[in-house]
Amino acid sequence: MERRNPWVSFFVYACALLLALFLLAPILWMLIMSVSSTNDLTTIPLRWIPEQIDFHRYIELLTVAENSAGKAFLASMRNSLAVATMATLGALLVAIPGAWSVSRSPGRQRLALYAVVATYMLPPVALVVPIYFALSALGALNSVFSLAVVYLSILAPFTTWLLKSSFDNIPQEIELAAMIDGARLDQIWRRITLPLTGPALATGGLFAFLLAWDEFFYALLFTADQRAKTLTVAIADLAGGRVSDYGLIATAGVLAALPPVLIGFFLQKSLIAGLTTGGVKG
Amino acid sequence: MMNGNWMSLRSWLLLAPLLALMTFIIGWPLAKTVAVSFTDAKLLGGDVHWLGLANYQKVLAAPAFYEVVWTTIRFVLISVGAEFLLGLLAALLLDQKFHGRGIVRALMILPWALPTVVNATMWRLIYNPDFGAFNALFTQLGLIDAYRSWLGEPGSALYAICLADVWKNFPLVALIALAALQSVPRELRAAAVIDGAGPWSRFRAVILPYLIGPLTVAVVLRIIEAFKVFDIIWVMTRGGPANSTKTISILVYQQAFSFQQAGLGGSIALIMVLISALLITGYVTILRKQGELK
Numbered sequence: 235m236e237r238r239n240p241w242v243s244f245f246v247y248a249c250a251l252l253l254a255l256f257l258l259a260p261i262l263w264m265l266i267m268s269v270s271s272t273n274d275l276t277t278i279p280l281r282w283i284p285e286q287i288d289f290h291r292y293i294e295l296l297t298v299a300e301n302s303a304g305k306a307f308l309a310s311m312r313n314s315l316a317v318a319t320m321a322t323l324g325a326l327l328v329a330i331p332g333a334w335s336v337s338r339s340p341g342r343q344r345l346a347l348y349a350v351v352a353t354y355m356l357p358p359v360a361l362v363v364p365i366y367f368a369l370s371a372l373g374a375l376n377s378v379f380s381l382a383v384v385y386l387s388i389l390a391p392f393t394t395w396l397l398k399s400s401f402d403n404i405p406q407e408i409e410l411a412a413m414i415d416g417a418r419l420d421q422i423w424r425r426i427t428l429p430l431t432g433p434a435l436a437t438g439g440l441f442a443f444l445l446a447w448d449e450f451f452y453a454l455l456f457t458a459d460q461r462a463k464t465l466t467v468a469i470a471d472l473a474g475g476r477v478s479d480y481g482l483i484a485t486a487g488v489l490a491a492l493p494p495v496l497i498g499f500f501l502q503k504s505l506i507a508g509l510t511t512g513g514v515k516g
Numbered sequence: 517m518m519n520g521n522w523m524s525l526r527s528w529l530l531l532a533p534l535l536a537l538m539t540f541i542i543g544w545p546l547a548k549t550v551a552v553s554f555t556d557a558k559l560l561g562g563d564v565h566w567l568g569l570a571n572y573q574k575v576l577a578a579p580a581f582y583e584v585v586w587t588t589i590r591f592v593l594i595s596v597g598a599e600f601l602l603g604l605l606a607a608l609l610l611d612q613k614f615h616g617r618g619i620v621r622a623l624m625i626l627p628w629a630l631p632t633v634v635n636a637t638m639w640r641l642i643y644n645p646d647f648g649a650f651n652a653l654f655t656q657l658g659l660i661d662a663y664r665s666w667l668g669e670p671g672s673a674l675y676a677i678c679l680a681d682v683w684k685n686f687p688l689v690a691l692i693a694l695a696a697l698q699s700v701p702r703e704l705r706a707a708a709v710i711d712g713a714g715p716w717s718r719f720r721a722v723i724l725p726y727l728i729g730p731l732t733v734a735v736v737l738r739i740i741e742a743f744k745v746f747d748i749i750w751v752m753t754r755g756g757p758a759n760s761t762k763t764i765s766i767l768v769y770q771q772a773f774s775f776q777q778a779g780l781g782g783s784i785a786l787i788m789v790l791i792s793a794l795l796i797t798g799y800v801t802i803l804r805k806q807g808e809l810k
Contacts, residue, residue: 246612250620253606257623260683261630263649264638278663280652332534339527346535348800353542355796357744359768359785363778364548365541366559387541394534419526448631450747451765455773466633470751473637480641487634498629502622505691 267484268292275480291485307486309460310468313378317453317464318446320382325389325442326435332390333397334427338406347398354391358451361387369456376458384452389442396441400434401427437504440497447494465490546789553782560776571783580759581767581784588763590674591681591749592742598682600735603689610690611697621694624687632684636751639680643667643752667753670760677752677761681742689734696730697723729806736799743792764788 238246267275268291270284295307336347365384366375374380404427412422428435450466457463463471469490472483498505553571557564575581610621627635642649645665654660666676700723708718746765749755755762755770762770764784772781 276647328533331530335527335530352796360789361545364545491630491634495629498625
């Protein structure tokens with residue numbers, strides 16, 4: 235290992251500090267806003283460190299009282315959870331057999347997968363008007379279930395692609411050996427394939443969940459009130475509405491960011507595979 | 517033993533639910549959007565008349581449309597350009613050995629994991645014209661004389677949004693580039709040092725060949741996403757002020773849902789699909805060349 239010139243070392247540490255600061259500052263400020271008094275947040279010059287730390291907004295948003303901000307917020311959190319869970323399970327249900335099939339057959343099935351991946355990258359504005367017509371005709375607007383079905387258009391292709399590469403990593407010989415021994419496909423899957431891909435399935439599911447948790451465009455158009463509004467729509471309402479307590483908006487942001495950030499840290503190791511598969515929506 | 521025909525049939529059967537679902541929630545709406553774009557359909561129903569290419573003619577003849585396209589292109593170029601540059605620099609930095617590298621690497625996950633709407637909301641608070649941290653910081657540092665409305669002025673709004681977008685998305689580019697950097701064999705780097713290659717020629721001859729593929733994937737992926745941008749702009753400015761941040765997705769939303777012109781909105785959406793399709797074809801071609809999709 236070559237010894238580093240002290241000036242180079244200094245430069246590396248200075249850059250690292252700058253990078254860390256750039257990454258942390260906005261989030262740190264959102265956290266500080268969420269526990270500062272409204273007075274501290276609306277003085278000039280701005281008070282960067284709050285006089286006293288105040289968690290009342292967290293309590294306000296996490297308790298249900300009639301017509302309170304908490305009631306709407308918790309409802310939207312429950313809706314987001316329901317939509318993301320249903321959409322993730324649905325996506326896995328079609329993605330597991332689909333991905334296995336593409337992984338094990340070299341033929342036209344792969345072309346079908348390209349087609350699926352390509353269509354899922356299309357802008358949602360290209361699909362939204364007919365989906366709106368259809369949901370409206372069926373009386374299915376403003377429903378958590380319909381939204382989950384619409385989300386499958388994003389989650390199912392993504393999950394299939396991600397799982398395909400995991401199935402590729404299992405040696406086909408193991409499955410073939412079991413097949414020669416007379417095992418049926420469902421037995422092979424239950425005993426060999428799925429246990430071997432267990433961690434990858436969990437990772438795929440978590441990525442899918444994140445995609446659904448983040449989704450905003452369809453939710454904005456297809457939901458109207460507390461029965462189906464998701465967290466992203468609720469936060470956009472807060473940000474664009476008449477709320478004058480900036481700290482409350484920041485608190486809602488922190489609470490909405492908490493689950494994906496935790497999942498993000500948990501996924502750190504498998505992040506690259508997910509990222510190149512398009513596991514991020516701008 | 518099972519024969520080949522049965523195997524092939526079985527693999528299509530296993531793929532069938534996915535293909536059926538995709539036909540149902542992507543294929544059918546897309547076909548329907550094509551049909552609607554040739555009509556004067558309104559969002560809330562009523563008589564529908566066939567217009568032929570009239571919607572397309574109307575859109576392509578309107579100078580306002582080209583302004584929106586130009587705004588979208590500027591957003592893509594500025595955001596993705598900065599994300600590429602910053603992402604590459606951050607990756608080169610994190611490829612160095614230093615204490616606390618693991619922590620900085622983990623911090624890169626934060627912006628990525630933050631939901632786009634939360635990111636937009638956070639920056640909206642930071643840019644607040646009356647009490648925002650951005651104004652406070654730059655005033656206290658003496659860089660500006662008076663508080664400004666960063667998102668409220670047509671001259672600065674798009675750049676302010678770009679900064680928020682870059683903050684969220686450069687870690688994606690950086691993490692992909694970092695993974696590529698760390699796949700460069702140690703022996704290769706050591707050999708280059710022994711051979712007396714300078715930093716620049718080491719970068720060009722040893723590291724760049726490993727970096728260029730993944731980096732291209734990351735940038736093209738970002739271009740495809742940035743071209744569709746809606747969420748961050750909708751939350752921060754809704755396309756304003758004075759249409760200075762109105763991108764194609766926002767325009768479609770407004771035509772189809774605010775003004776109820778489903779037909780006209782559909783035709784703009786399809787023009788957008790054509791451009792996206794070109795980008796996506798490029799992306800899939802690159803992936804196939806690199807063997808990601810065999």
